[in-house]
């Protein structure tokens with residue numbers, strides 16, 4: 547056991563013992579309890595065991611097996627199919643095609659969809675974001691007031707031979723003009739078995755303790771999907787973990803955790819559904835002059851086209867428009 551882990555164990559033991567005393571103290575004195583610095587990434591709820599808290603503190607992610615039911619996933623899948631067949635129209639939804647097939651005339655429309663983005667106006671898919679079994683975990687990272695900020699259903703296509711089905715290693719915080727980072731979390735649920743063959747998530751444990759790094763389009767010969775920026779420099783020697791998951795398994799991860807996904811070498815489309823949550827009292831930041839300026843400009847360009855306006859819509863606006871309250875009270879986001 548590392549010294550850091552040892553230290554966390556000691557702090558957690560202490561917290562357990564002081565829980566009851568603290569509860570009566572804080573309610574009578576009307577002051578809030580400050581967590582020791584050792585536990586900066588998780589909050590004190592009854593959901594995570596001490597071991598699970600330590601794991602997230604150290605690794606920046608936690609995998610919960612069998613969290614979402616087969617029935618729910620089958621319903622999300624059916625709704626995805628209805629969208630692909632254009633049986634339903636959802637305001638604000640982006641249907642994205644892989645760059646390698648977007649430019650090909652020979653792929654049937656519904657087969658080419660690689661991702662749905664922004665499904666917050668689809669009541670059936672948005673049920674995912676409000677599932678109590680998911681929110682119970684989300685609350686451990688965000689606290690009780692929870693905004694669903696970003697929704698995706700990823701349908702990683704069989705690679706067309708150009709390796710464009712890969713998702714470069716990145717930190718999700720690159721896309722977010724809100725803070726603090728520690729009160730943001732992603733939930734990502736496998737909609738079927740995911741493994742190295744079909745391009746499971748790959749994570750670099752512990753990288754959530756670092757800072758936001760510079761992101762750019764990777765120099766890939768076969769092309770890169772729109773907005774798939776990658777971390778410019780990360781340590782190629784850093785241990786990587788392939789998250790092989792079964793249908794319904796869900797990983798919760800920190801927005802600074804470096805992650806990506808490999809090529810889909812199978813003939814099937816690898817499906818996952820995901821939501822980024824943030825505490826409703828996170829606040830927007832100005833990204834001018836920071837490493838996020840490049841993504842901010844791209845997002846504003848796309849938003850201007852999507853909403854048919856000029857550059858009056860800011861990067862922050864695009865998030866405020868998409869964010870939806872899923873628990874508690876909407877505060878500053």
Ligand SMILES: CCCC(=O)SCCNC(=O)CCNC(=O)[C@H](O)C(C)(C)COP(=O)(O)OP(=O)(O)OC[C@H]1O[C@@H](n2cnc3c(N)ncnc32)[C@H](O)[C@@H]1OP(=O)(O)O
Nearest residue numbers: 640641642643644645648649663718721770771772773848
């Ligand atoms: C925490 C993670 C957070 C994130 O992941 S944030 C990522 C945000 N991503 C998004 O918002 C989705 C981005 N994608 C989009 O907005 C659209 O799919 C995109 C790329 C604008 C295409 O829109 P469509 O409505 O399909 O437009 P279109 O068919 O007329 O194509 C317009 C031009 O775009 C090209 N295109 C389509 N899909 C692409 C792709 N996957 N990668 C790169 N380029 C792509 C397409 O070939 C066309 O180019 P051209 O004008 O013919 O040269």
Ligand SMILES: Nc1ncnc2c1ncn2[C@@H]1O[C@H](COP(=O)(O)OP(=O)(O)OP(=O)(O)O)[C@@H](O)[C@H]1O
Nearest residue numbers: 712713714715742748764776788805806807808809
């Ligand atoms: N040349 C590269 N530059 C940047 N990122 C890359 C590069 N090659 C792969 N990656 C990223 O590293 C992660 C893993 O990619 P890779 O395709 O090697 O899959 P893998 O899961 O390691 O598969 P395998 O089991 O075949 O090694 C993905 O996020 C991928 O996008």
Ligand SMILES: O=C(O)CCC(=O)C(=O)O
Nearest residue numbers: 700702713718806807818
């Ligand atoms: O599902 C994947 O391949 C990863 C998606 C991802 O990390 C993202 O869109 O931010």
Ligand SMILES: [Fe+2]
Nearest residue numbers: 716717718805
């Ligand atoms: Fe990501």
Ligand SMILES: [Mg+2]
Nearest residue numbers: 742748808809
């Ligand atoms: Mg590899």
